[in-house]
Amino acid sequence: MVAPEYYLLLAAAVFCIGLFGVLTRREALYFLMSVELMLNAANINFVAFSAYYGDLTGQVFSLFVIALAAAEVAIGIGIILVLYRNFGVTDVTVPRGMRW
């Protein structure tokens, strides 16, 4: 069995890459991709500890996280569409208020 430290280091690296993307990118699609990276880092941890401790709960939880990530992307793409229609850009720093 592979030691859990390797999985956790991989998850930490993926999470930090996602965090870097969220902090630096202004395009909404890159934003969504970075958030997905952070969610998948959590999934790696769930599955790694599930296998390590012999408990299936972590794997079931990772399925729920994947489903919620899909819901988040669906809403996110809709918001990006509205953003583009109203401002002509997908830069998340352009809109300054909640209404136009």
Added chain:
Amino acid sequence: MSDDPDTRERDGPDEYDVSDRGLVPGLASLLLFGVLAVTILGADFGDPAGLEAGEYGITHGIGFALFNVDLGAFAGSTEGFLAAFFIVAITLDVAIDGALYLAKRESDGSIVSAVGGTFTRGRKAGEGGD
């Protein structure tokens, strides 16, 4: 900056260039990774138990857990998630409905906006042309 109108645009900061604002977030991310790595490598995770395939296998076990079926060989290693399964199903349904609502166009090409008005070419319906 060049005065040549053909090259003036290119002298400005690139919209997609992150080099001018990526230093602090990059250092913060690296610092976070360092803290996490030190914590992970110094942690004691106890003895591994390992997943046993059991009578039905791991995939079947996940399916049993999702639908609260008798967990069989996994009775002691997980629990039922039927309520969570339904809540996630409803959440996905609401999300796809919301995405369709946000993206919907009328047959004449106008856009039904998220705030209730109808927009046509970026202008709210009923507003004057000037």
